[in-house]
Amino acid sequence: MAKVVVAEDGTPLWRFADADGVWRYSVSLDQVSPYYLEALLTYEDRWFYSHPGINPLSIGRAVWQNLTNQRVISGGxxxxxQVARLIEPHNKTLLGKMRQVFRTLQLEWHYSKDQILTIYINRAPYGGTLQGIGAASWAYLDKPPSELTRAEAALLAVLPQAPSRLRPDRYPDRAQEARDKVLDRLEEFGVWSHERVSDIKQETVWLAERQAPQLAPLLARRLLAESSSDVIHTTIDAALQRRLEDMVMGWKSQLPPSTSMGILVVEHSTMAVKAYIGSADLNDKSRFGHVDMITAWRSPGSTLKPFAYGMALDDGLIHAESLLQDVPRQFGDYRPGNFDTGFSGPVSASDALVRSLNLPAVQVLEAYGPKRFTGNMRNAGIVLRFPLNSDPNLSLILGGTGMRMDQLVSGYSAFVRQGKVAALRYRPEDPLIERQLISRGAAWIVRRTLAGEARPVPDNQISDITPLAWKTGTSYGYRDAWTIGMNGGYLIGIWVGRPDGTPVAGQFGYATAVPILHQINHLLINRNSQTIQNWPKDPRPPTVSRAVICWPQGQSLPAGDPNCRQRRQAWILDGTIPPTLPSIGQDTGIGGWLNLWVNEQGKRVASDCHGAISKRLALWPIALETWLPLSERRASRLPERDETCPPIGYDTSPPLLILGLKEGAILKKLPGTQSLDLRLDTQGGRGKRWWFINGETLMETEADQPMVKTLTLSGRYQISVLDESGQVSSVSFILD
Known part of the structure; x- marks a missing residue:
């Protein structure tokens, strides 16, 4: 069966021919210009609605004309x-004619006149592989049959008489002569006036070479198997689709060899897909143009990070300015790093999200739970794929999973639809299906953060419509370059890479996909300024409020409190201000609140000393020591000891030193070995030692007991030790 896939306005996007190579665009009578029906019935069959299928007068007239002129003048x-002959062709013999008459009477018995006329306008031949007025109107005139002018209607009414000989794109003079015969007939019977017909005859027939519909081919292929209708309606904006496909052809020349591209544009108020580009060029085999990258399973890179922050906000683990740790850490055998290979130390949740820092995202997911995260995503219709017999782990937040672009873009609808993930709609009849993933407040905070509006401001300074918010992603080995954008009206998904998974050095989300995103965003904004005014407003939800918080504790403290080492403004959710999120595995004694006693001079004393006053001291997490200014490090923050009444355990503590390893040393494994046994001792200090490697708890030892650790992975390490007196000593080295 011939099928055609059409845009939201009826423009043909792609056609699939039937077994005979014919394609048609079926239409109903009310979808055809009345001028065409007037021209067709007047010229072909004026008594169509009166005769029983056979008109003896017409047949007699045709016989007389043919005998008189000794050639075929009309067929009668x-x-x-004609419909009977189109449905069941017959030989031009008496037996064949009798069979045609029989089929005609059958048609008239079983179908109404309108139904028979509908069959004709959809089956009439129009030259080459075209059948029906719908296909002819779009192929020859690039317009729907409902918009035919009188001249165009007269032309298309006569073409089925000799479709090959009268093709207007090849033989315009013949076509014009035939059209004028139809006009003469319309004037003769008073259907159209003499003046109107004379005006129409002044128009010459000239058409460009016939063009087959060639838009959104991979979407058409995708929907073909899902529909039994011969006309498959979609939500695609034909003008936007054509503009973006032209843009992609321009971008293609700037891409490395064998690189393709996928683009989705979705109107997020309805979730209707307005543009669908599955590859850079369908006909470019070197770029695997036949592979639909919108449905392909790829690594999402860092594009899942916003979901982790949104879920952590809802869970009360963080607020927008929570203190997170961008420091080297190792999680079992997994040791993530940042894209720029450096570390920033203390960062806020909003800053970490905007800068797409890896270690803070892993810290958040570690606290929330990768399995729980994956389950929430699946419940919202977003499937993350993992290797067989492999459970979700922390690497997924950095792209250690597989997913499809259409589901990823669908997932981002949560940030523009009040926390609800809605499925994409490709056809007008597709229902709007949505599921809650995060709260409205969390969605608003994350979206505003990605739009560069993380800093709280008064409501009258918050834009009614969210500016362009976007998140990039780059998979391991530069295989996938992503950006997902959200403006006031649309979701925009972009993927660039090689479909065969080959790395493309230097290709990453910010450099490759973001420029394309901005170009599409400008196009959408500039298309129609009136449309932008109708975009949904984006007020601050009542569950979101402003608060002033203090680092390192992450909570509110009174003005002037010395434990407020850094004051910050934050968006908070449901009036909750969670404390600083600890890293799992870190001892609670190395950060947070330290209870101690001081005298009137502010020196540390034992709790039973005269005039001792209890005091709480806010300490930064030990893993951040290296990145803190000297004034904020533990050694500087702890008050001086009072030697006359020293605190227990602090009275005679000499400086704490690590022995056995120099700062910046480069260690090498012995030839033929896969590991290195590291043995370190301490000097000075007081009491027990707590050892940490890259910010994670390693072990506890006595003062005279060495620390022994077997290292197998090459890379940079930092070993820290803390004693009972609060002293910290660290040493960094490289294992080659």
Missing amino acids: STLSM
Whole structure:
């Protein structure tokens, strides 16, 4: 069966021919210009609605004309008879004619006149592989049959008489002569006035070479298997689709060899897909143009990070300015790093999200739970794929999973639809299905953060419509370059890479996909300023409020409190201000609140000393020591000891030193070995030692007991030790 896939306005996007190579665009009578029906019935069968399928007068007139002129002048066939011949072709013999008459009477018995006329306008031949007025109107005139002018209607009414000989794109003079015969007939019977017909005859027939519909081919292929209708309606904006496909052809020349591209544009108020580009060029085999990258399973890179922050906000683990740790850490055998290979130390949640820092995202996911995260995503219709017999782990937040672009873009609808993930709609009849993933407040905070509006401001300074918010992603080995954008009206998904998974050095989300995003965003904004005014407003939800918080504790403290080492403004959710999120595995004694006693001079004393006053001291997490200014490090923050009444355990503590390893040393494994046994001792200090490697708890030892650790992975390490007196000593080295 011939099928055609059409845009939201009826423009053909792609056609699939039937077994005979014919394609048609079926239409109903009310989808055809009345001028065409007037021209067709007047010229072909004026008594169509009156005769029983066979018109004896027409047949007699045709016989007389043919005998008189000794050549075929007219056939005498009614439209009903022509339909019978189109459905069941017959030989030009007496037996064949009798069979045609029989089929005609059958048609008239079983179908109404309108139904028979509908069959004719959809089956009439129009030259080459075209059948029907719908296909002819779009192929020859690039317009729907409902918009035909009188001149165009007269032309298309006569073409089925000799479709090959009268093709207007090849033989415009013949076509014009035939059209004028139809006009003469319309004037003769008073259907159109003499003046109107004379004006129409002044128009010459000239058409460009016929063009087959060639838009959104991979979407058409995708929907073909899902629909039994011969006309498959979509939500695609044909003008936007054509503009973006032209843009992609321009971008293609700037891409490395064998690189393709996928683009999705979705109207997020309805979730209707307005543009669908599955590859850079369908006909470019070197770029695997036949592979639909919108449905392909790829690594999402860092594009899942916003979901982790949104879920952590809802869970009360963080607020927008929570203190997170961008420091080297190792999680079992997994040791993530940042894209720029450096570390920033203390960062806020909003800053970490905007800068797409890896270690803070892993810290958040570690606290929330990768399995729980994956389950929430699946419940919202977003499937993350993992290797067989492999459970979700922390690497997924950095792209250690597989997913499809259409589901990823669908997932981002949560940030523009009040926390609800809605499925994409490709056809007008597709229902709007949505599921809650995060709260409205969390969605608003994350979206505003990605739009560069993380800093709280008064409501009258918050834009009614969210500016362009976007998140990039780059998979391991530069295989996938992503950006997902959200403006006031649309979701925009972009993927660039090689479909075969080959790395493309230097290709990453910010450099490759973001420029394309901005170009598409400008196009959408500039298309129609009136449309932008109708975009949904984005007020601050009542569950979101402003608060002033203090680092390192992450909570509110009174003005002037010395434990407020850094004051910050934050968006908070449901009036909750969670404390600083600890890293799992870190001892609670190395950060947070330290209870101690001081005298009137502010020196540390034992709790039973005269005039001792209890005091709480806010300490930064030990893993951040290296990145803190000297004034904020533990050694500087702890008050001086009072030697006359020293605190227990602090009275005679000498400086704490690590022995056995120099700062910046480069260690090498012995030839033929896969590991290195590291043995370190301490000097000075007081009491027990707590050892940490890259910010994670390693072990606890006595003062005279060495620390022994077997290292197998090459890379940079930092070993820290803390004693009972609060002293810290660290040493960094490289294992080659």
